[in-house]
Structure formats: C-alpha cells, structure tokens
Amino acid sequence: MLPHERLQHIREKLLKEKHLKISALSKEFGVSEMTIHRDIKKLLAEGIAEKTFGGVRLTPEKTEQSKQKNGERCILCEKTVDPKLAYRLILKDGTIETACCAHCGLIRHKQIEKEVSDALVHDFLLHTTGSTTTMTFVVGSLLPTLCCQPQILAFQDSSIAERFTQGFQGKKLSFLEALDFFQYADHSSHDLRHMPSTRHPHHLNG
Template sequence: MLPAERQKKILSWLQQEGHLKISDLSRRLQVSEMTVHRDVRVLADQGRVVKTYGGISLASPPAEVPGRGNDTCAYCRRPVDDRLSMTANLADGIVETYCCPHCALLACAHRPSQPRNLLGRDFLLGHTVGAAAGWYVMGADMPTLCCEPQVLLFGERRDAERFARGFGGEIFDFDEATREIQLRMNRPNTASCHQEAGRK
C-alpha cells in the first residue's frame, strides 16, 4: 500500500473514532510502527492531525462562532484557562472549547453522539490527551479556581493515582467520569458551574 493510501485510511479511521494509537495503526495497516510514524509526520506537517500521548487525533480547525471561541467556555461561559481547557471537534465541523474537564464531561453527557473528538492537556505534564483514553481525578483537594466538583485530566492512570495519593480525589475512566459528574451535579450544595447559561 502506498503512503498516500495509508494516510487516507488513517484520516478515515480518525473521523470515525476520534483518537488512534500508533500500535493499533501498525496492526491495522500491517506495517511497522516506524512506517506509521512517518505517515503521521506527513499528516501532522499538513496540519491534519495532532500527536497525542501514545497516538494521534484530528487537528482542530479554527472556528469563530459566538460563544464557542477559545476565550469562553461553551458550556458554562467562564473564561478559559489553557492549562485546564478541553477542545471538541463536533460532527458539524464546529470546534467548542471548555474551561475544564468538568464542563467537557457534562457537554458529552448532554450530547452523547458528540463530540467526535475531544482533547485536553495532561494536568501534570501538559501534553495532549485524547479524552476517551484519559484518566480523571474528581474532587481533589487542590484549588484550580474552576468548576466544582473539580475534575483533572491525566494521560496515564499511574500519574492520576500518584496525584490522588497526594491531593485526594477519586479516579475514573472517561465513561465512569461522564456518569459520575452528572451524579455529583445533582447533589445539593456540592456543585458550582454556570451550566444553565451555557446549556444548548
């Protein structure tokens, strides 16, 4: 298979799945991981994909839609801090930015078919993490001045565990965190988010 054909397949799979691991691509394409890395480098140089921890995701095209810019959370309308922010590529091509994993998880819960691709930053290391592959620490005793209950994203479970040992909180995978944030938002006096203003 020619490089252009492999790259086309990679983009097609990313459209369907949002995030892919290099090892999975190697297996699917029946080529070495080094060959996959070369194909990914071409796509990254073209601005079509971004490298994430252990894999790749579709690049976010710039979009300026009122209430969906990079300076305001698409869910709660709070100002966005790049360190905690998450970005979603929606199926209709629009990009939404959320101030923190808390709001991103709530947005996913309200629109389970979207987003197609949700990316955030590892709280400790700062590298890009695909939301579905991430680990979430909820309720840690560390002020971040964002929505409550506080949710922090980590690329590796062991990093989330170490953080939770030091600062408390519970660890969840993406699906568990999406369910748990909804439960906690319904508890009286435990949630703080301007979600009603941001809800579509």
C-alpha cells in the same frame, strides 16, 4: 464517497493519528493530491490542523492559544478559557466546542454525547493533549481550585493519577465513569445536590 464524507473521514483520521501525509490520503481515498489539498484547506480554516512538509498535523494547543487571545468563552459556564485546562469537543458535523475545564467539558460531553466524534483534554502534569477516552480523571482533590468545582483533572497515566490521589486525595475515575459522575447534576448551575450521596463531592475522599 461524497466530498463531505471524505472530509469527515480525514478529520477523524487526523484526530486519531495526529499527522497525515497528502500522498497517503490520495491513495487511500482514490483521488488526486490536489483534491486532498482542497479538503485540507478546510481543516486549516477550522484551526485544527497546520501544514507540514507533504502533509498536515493536529494543532489543538495552537488553536486554543489563538482562541484564548480573542477571549474565548466556555461553552457551558462562559468563563474565559485557559488553554492549559481546556476540554475540546469535536462534533460529527465538524463543529468544535470548547469548555474551560474537564468539569464543564464532561458535563457538555454528556449532554450531547451522540453528537461527539472525539474530545481532547490536557494532561494536568505532563501538559500534553490526548483523547479523553484514554484519560484517567481525578475528581474533588484537595489541590487549590483552578477552575470549576468540583475540580476534575485529567491524567494520561492511570498510575500517576493514583499517586496524585495519595497526596491530594480525590476520586480516580475512568472516562466513562467521569461521564456518569455528572448524569444527576444540574448542568446549568453545576449544583451536585441532586446526585446520589456516593457521588457527592463531600463523599469523594471517604
């Protein structure tokens, strides 16, 4: 296995498992721990990992907070990114793109879907971070707008999302449904007028 291939495997493993041991990686890939340390240094430089005793762990919130201090802008609409709403795309080449919220994140995700290795988003109520594939999304709720319209909020627990819609209305969508929701949208202006009427935000609460 080539070094860049091993690094990509380690990156994907970190995104899934959140915490990795140097010794375990050394055995898994059949290389020395020193070699793994060199690989890990690249992940530390990218800002997606931080050192722990004998290993590394994923640090999406720390990364977002650091970028926020530097005035990070949304990859799509160029708004300043709020770490609590951020949607992070991890591409197969190791590049990380950040959107200001799930609205812009899902649009961008759809645009470059084949290039995406994983994506992370914050749970609206629990303030934890998880893979978008495990999230349930609520579109067009009556909650005051926190970022882009139509507002899209992420929930790790589908039952909590369901209860949220009972109080604040909106439409509950799986990750794949949320991606599909934007397939007819004008990605540059976020204008949803070209979407079928059943997907238009004015019809979400019907």
